[in-house]
Amino acid sequence: MSKTIITISRQHGSGGRAIGEEVARRLGYEYLDEVLITEAAERTGLAKDYIKQKSEYSLSTSIFSYAFVSRDQRGYSIDDMLFNAQRDIINEAADKGPCVIVGRSADYILRNRPHCLNIFVHASHDFRAERLMKLFDLSRDEALKEMKTFDKKRAINYKYVTDRNWGEARNYGICLSSSFLGMDKCIDLICEAAK
Amino acid sequence: MSKTIITISRQHGSGGRAIGEEVARRLGYEYLDEVLITEAAERTGLAKDYIKQKSEYSLSTSIFSYAFVSRDQRGYSIDDMLFNAQRDIINEAADKGPCVIVGRSADYILRNRPHCLNIFVHASHDFRAERLMKLFDLSRDEALKEMKTFDKKRAINYKYVTDRNWGEARNYGICLSSSFLGMDKCIDLICEAAK
Numbered sequence: 001m002s003k004t005i006i007t008i009s010r011q012h013g014s015g016g017r018a019i020g021e022e023v024a025r026r027l028g029y030e031y032l033d034e035v036l037i038t039e040a041a042e043r044t045g046l047a048k049d050y051i052k053q054k055s056e057y058s059l060s061t062s063i064f065s066y067a068f069v070s071r072d073q074r075g076y077s078i079d080d081m082l083f084n085a086q087r088d089i090i091n092e093a094a095d096k097g098p099c100v101i102v103g104r105s106a107d108y109i110l111r112n113r114p115h116c117l118n119i120f121v122h123a124s125h126d127f128r129a130e131r132l133m134k135l136f137d138l139s140r141d142e143a144l145k146e147m148k149t150f151d152k153k154r155a156i157n158y159k160y161v162t163d164r165n166w167g168e169a170r171n172y173g174i175c176l177s178s179s180f181l182g183m184d185k186c187i188d189l190i191c192e193a194a195k
Numbered sequence: 196m197s198k199t200i201i202t203i204s205r206q207h208g209s210g211g212r213a214i215g216e217e218v219a220r221r222l223g224y225e226y227l228d229e230v231l232i233t234e235a236a237e238r239t240g241l242a243k244d245y246i247k248q249k250s251e252y253s254l255s256t257s258i259f260s261y262a263f264v265s266r267d268q269r270g271y272s273i274d275d276m277l278f279n280a281q282r283d284i285i286n287e288a289a290d291k292g293p294c295v296i297v298g299r300s301a302d303y304i305l306r307n308r309p310h311c312l313n314i315f316v317h318a319s320h321d322f323r324a325e326r327l328m329k330l331f332d333l334s335r336d337e338a339l340k341e342m343k344t345f346d347k348k349r350a351i352n353y354k355y356v357t358d359r360n361w362g363e364a365r366n367y368g369i370c371l372s373s374s375f376l377g378m379d380k381c382i383d384l385i386c387e388a389a390k
Contacts, residue, residue: 011365117375122365169362169370170206170317174384180312180368181388189369189384193376 003117003173003194004029004098007106009158009166012150013128013143015178015186016121017102023190024100032093032101036086043085051082083161103154107172108162117194120167120175121186127179198312198368198389199224199293202301204353204361207345208323208338210373210381211316212297218385219295227288227296231281238280246277278356298349302367303357312389315362315370316381322374 006023010016017033024031041048076084090109093099094116101110107118123131125147132143158166169175174193176186201218205211212228219226236243271279285304288294289311296305302313318326320339327338353361364370369388371381 120364120370167364169315169364169367170372172364172370173372173375175315175364175367175370177365177368185388189388192387193380193384 003115005094005110005113005116006100006119006190006194007110007116008100008102008119008121009105009107009154009172010102010121011123011128011167012147012154013132014121014123015131015183016119019121019178019183019186019190020100020102022187023194026187026191027098027100027194029098029100030093030096032090032099033103036089036093036101036104039089040082040085043089044082046078046082105158105161108158108164117174117190118172119190120169120172121178122167122175123177123179198310200289200305200308200311201295201314201385201389202305202311203295203297203314203316204300204302204349204367205297205316206318206323206362207342207349208327209316209318210326210378211314214316214373214378214381214385215295215297215314217382218389221382221386222293222295222389224293224295225288225291227285227294228298231284231288231296231299234284235277235280238284239277241273241277300353300356303353303359312369312385313367314385315364315367316373317362317370318372318374 006020006027006029008016008020008023010019020033021031023029037048037051040046040051044051086104087109090101090104090106093101094110094113107116110116125144128147129140129143132138132146133140136143138146155166158164162171164171167175174190176189178186181189201215201222201224203211203215203218205214215228216226218224232243232246235241235246239246281299282304285296285299285301288296289305289308302311305311320342323342324335324338327333327341328335331338333341350361353359359366362370369385371384373381376384
């Protein structure tokens with residue numbers, strides 16, 4: 001049974017996004033990342049930058065902030081509304097046809113679909129720091145700080161949305177180390193697994 | 196760079212051992228599992244059954260038992276001696292030539308070797324229970340109980356030996372769900388990754 005939906009979760013700097021783009025290109029699947037933000041902005045009326053910042057990096061980073069955030073009559077916060085909009089968009093995209101979705105807890109949102117292959121990409125500290133330094137012109141300290149912050153927020157967000165631990169092997173069909181295997185090999189293996 | 200040493204860690208009942216055997220056969224690598232026990236028995240003078248039970252299921256399951264176990268003049272317990280013997284055997288096997296090693300925290304023991312591909316195989320509760328019921332003629336309750344006990348002991352043992360969390364994606368080059376992908380696909384992917 002070929003896997004027509006591929007979700008990619010990844011450690012910051014591991015190259016998961018680039019791997020996802022290339023997998024989509026090779027398999028002829030639609031690649032969904034930026035388009036999810038545009039669509040969510042249209043549906044919710046929220047600014048794209050706000051969505052980009054919030055959509056996967058942290059809906060609510062602490063119980064304290066969660067408790068005091070403003071809500072509508074049904075008890076939904078803006079972040080809940082944003083999550084619900086993105087959940088609907090991801091489900092609709094998966095209904096439409098073969099696609100690769102990066103981030104946004106899509107693995108959890110699509111968990112009951114048998115054709116959905118969930119991938120987690122991770123890498124060594126050195127590999128990730130080097131990539132971030134090159135890609136965003138950062139110092140090593142800045143890259144390490146960014147990795148720590150982003151991963152922490154992703155983990156908190158994933159736990160909040162799914163009640164699962166981010167990066168635990170059993171939540172994914174395949175987990176790959178891009179630093180150990182190389183990005184090309186990761187792309188090959190995902191394409192092979194999707195067949 | 197081809198991976199000439201493959202270690203396989205696995206959830207009980209996931210088929211990791213069978214996958215490892217077939218990978219070794221296809222790649223023409225030596226398969227090491229039972230032979231490690233025989234060799235350790237010869238070097239330590241311990242009974243094979245004792246080694247089988249102890250070698251990966253738990254060196255010391257509690258601080259209490261660890262504190263009161265008998266030791267030699269250097270402070271080593273029988274379990275420490277067994278671990279050291281197996282560590283030496285695994286290192287010697289890896290020096291000798293291409294091999295697949297199942298269990299025994301070999302991923303950690305061989306962590307500094309660049310040609311070593313560490314695999315973790317996991318599977319859904321249903322898949323594992325079904326396999327164990329068929330393989331060992333168990334009832335569903337017996338299979339579920341065995342899974343829980345074995346996994347717990349493996350996790351404790353892995354933590355004790357490595358100070359890492361068992362089943363955390365970042366400790367392995369590749370993690371695979373045998374229930375989602377199927378055992379044949381897992382074998383294909385590991386062979387492809389080893390190239």
